[in-house]
Amino acid sequence: MVKILTYNVNGIRAALRKDFSSWLKATNPDVVCLQEIKANPEQFETSVFTDLGYHCFWNPAEKKGYSGVAILSKTKPNQIQYGCGIAEIDFEGRVLKADFDNFSVMSAYFPSGSSGDVRQAFKMKFLSQFQNYINELKKDFPKLIISGDYNICHKAIDIHNPQRNKNTSGFLPEEREWMSGFIVSGFIDSFRSLNPEPHHYSWWSYRANARAKNLGWRIDYNMISENLLPNLSRSAILSQAYHSDHCPVLVEMDL
Secondary structure, three states: EEEEEEEOOOOHHHHHHOOOHEEEEEEEHOEEEEEEEOOOOOOOEEEEHHHOEEEEEEEEOOOOOOOOOOEOOOOOOEEOOOOOOOOHHHOOEEEEEEEEOOOOEEEOOOOOOOOOOHHHHHHHHHHHHHHHHHHHHHHHHOEEEEEEOOOOOOHHEEEEEOOOOOOOOOOOOOHHHHHHHHHHOOOEEHHHHHOOOEEEEEEEEEEEHOOOOOOOOOOOOEEEEHHHHHHEEEEEOOOOOOOOOOOOOOEOOOO
């Protein structure tokens, strides 16, 4: 059984100050996909992770204190791919892939469009480029787990107030349509396939006591390629972890 976690930590240094390393030790996942690390590895104590038995791979953004992804793995990957070969995406440190014997895991951090039209346009361009990239990648790496912060709620069940947010970035019709198309292209939303009930979220605004009231959005996913569905055994949102405005999402695979 392989236990994989995705977690937007909203700053690895801030998470470490909130005792992230002790939580990680207790949870003991095999693979951890981190997003929004917001730091270069020389800016924090990476030994806390190697001391826990992890091989660590960091892909920070060129811009300091911004974006960035990482993969921590108990098993040493056969290969690591930094970025996706698209300069404007790789400049922001949004993609990192680790290949193992029977599968590949990607940590992906999709752009947010919430700051305005320019970034929303970048987000839509990213979605198109990412789909093309994955279509090609699957030819050589057919067993893919794409874990990360997609910054999109797929369906009304995935957001606490769908009506009020229907014109909000992260729940726009064109974003949701992209997500449907991505799934149709050969992926399974591992959490939703095992958990059809409502009120499960992975991100909450810091405003209006949203997390305590569970007024959230489900924007963090472990998408698995369809050929891995027989290997899927469990998925859970770990909402008791409080190192970020996101919480981790777990998938367990019989690999």
